[in-house]
Amino acid sequence: MDERKRDSMIAYLRGRMAKVGIKVTDLAAALAEERRRQQSVRYRSPFGETWDGNGAMPQWLANAVSAGQSPEHFAVGKAAKQAKQERQTVDWRNDPFAGSRLATVSPR
Numbered sequence: 001m002d003e004r005k006r007d008s009m010i011a012y013l014r015g016r017m018a019k020v021g022i023k024v025t026d027l028a029a030a031l032a033e034e035r036r037r038q039q040s041v042r043y044r045s046p047f048g049e050t051w052d053g054n055g056a057m058p059q060w061l062a063n064a065v066s067a068g069q070s071p072e073h074f075a076v077g078k079a080a081k082q083a084k085q086e087r088q089t090v091d092w093r094n095d096p097f098a099g100s101r102l103a104t105v106s107p108r
Helices: 003-020 024-039 059-066 078-086
Strands: none
Touching: none
16 A cells, blocks of 8 residues: 555544544554453464453363363464373384285275
8 A cells, every 4th residue: 555545544544433433542552452362362263252261161162072072172372282292102113014015005
């Protein structure tokens, strides 16, 4: 966006805000609150539902856990990174069936 379009958009938004009685400080406070709320989220569902880990577990997470899913699957941020690092890898170099008929035959 070029500078003139940007300035025009800012002037328009300021005019609309003045018309409905929204102050710049109100907007800044709302944005700060939203940012704080997003940073406190510890778990997020695929549909955008969130939980900060305080209070009772929400129904969407309780349903997923009772179905066998790990809560770390829904973790956001550091917890999600730690869960990925904890996974063990398989060393296929020590596979006892490598080169045998069992390694090449597909199951029926």
